[in-house]
Amino acid sequence: MSKFEALAGNEAVATAMRQINPDVVAAYPITPQTSTVQKFADFVADGLVDTEFVTVESEHSAMSACVGASAAGARVMTATSANGLALMWEIVYIAASNRCPIVMSLVNRALSAPINIHCDHSDVMGIRDSGWIIIFSEDGQEAYDNLIQAVRIAEHPDVLLPVAVCQDGFITSHGMERVEIYDDEDVKAFVGTYEPKWPLLDIEHPKTYGPLDFYDYYYEHKRQQVEAMENAQQVVLDVAAEFKEKFGREYGLFEKYRLDDAEVAVVVLNSTAGTAKVVVDQLRDEGLKVGLLKPRLFRPFPAQELAQALSHLKAVAVMDRSISFGAMGNAGPLYLELAAALATHGVHIPIADYVYGLGGRDILPHEIEQVYRDALQIAATGRVEQMVTYLSVRE
């Protein structure tokens, strides 16, 4: 039987890690991820897991140890945030390229400088081209559920790619919520036993990981990574379907909230989607046809499905919690990719970007309401007056 517990997002993630019982965890503490690994270290000390817990001297070492352990044939997990992820950078690419199905809890935090420990998405957006599968979570429940599913997605033979499961730093990582924790045995049965195809520890069959790979083969190995990404989308859906059957919660490529009969919609990641749902309900009470789309799977980017889901709208407002500096309009990465997706798939509706919440700046319902009212104005005129708005920044 599952039970409901009052848990902060990081505790929910640590609980998932306890139930998954990975062979190896290598991690270094960084705010706001710290309490995940701290809690997991308790589980290790209390003998509740069999995990080899490697306390490394940096995140570069953490991800390096993860790659080595994964190549050895272990089920491997780690967790980090912001500058920790930045320090992992070199090995983040190597993990994906060596096809190591590592699962990482990524607690989103602003990158320095100036130094800031609060939430935005500049950390994860930096690895969006690295070959990792990226999944976003609105709250602690989703962070817990997504982490369990991530193990199956990463280790699927058609995928074999690392997965980062995101949640918002402090907002959900330290916010205590009601989280349904499933029975240990049910989670263990769901994730199953990892059976690596090419473990280095199989010394009867010696093999090499990560050899020199020049112009004669490197390109082919990159093409293989494309194929794995292509496969991942269906695997994400298949794992979600199995998850729903077993645990009852429904997940997809994205969540639609009062979207199907809406005329305008906001597209926003992670916890802000929760706030936006409240705003949608308030505006619906006024008779305004507004809705929400919350992407769950960001890598691979389900461009066609997103375009299809938004195609009936008169205007789309994207909310970005990071900036792609120097990109078109100095917009955010979610806007840039979604605008390209709509144009590519023949959905010609006005789309505007609202950057918000950098460095943990609060995003309040009345600000989201302003975004909706802007979007309704855009829908009425059919014109985007301002492509990118830096919401609530002081002039």
Added chain:
Amino acid sequence: MNATGWKEIPIGGMILDAGNSVEYLTGGWRAFRPVFGEAQCINCMQCWLFCPDSSILVEDGKMVGFDLEHCKGCGICASVCPVNKKVIKQVGEVARDDERLCIRMVEEGKFQE
């Protein structure tokens, strides 16, 4: 260039068969090659010990030459050779046509430091 396509090769650049580095002919990387003055070699095997590419050829306890298909020309053998008039020398690859070049140069006393 090998024409094997991306569907046919192991993922991630993995090499699934052991002991195949001999198939990778790294001799083509060489800008300088070691040459060997047989007459004065004392067969101390320092070069054999230090060579990082197992490219020192030994027969019946005697150093007999180099595996030039795999020698990358790093020069460690020449560096560790303890003989005063060093028996192993590095020469530019332009000398590749003269296999007896080193021996001749040693004999002619042209290898003075």
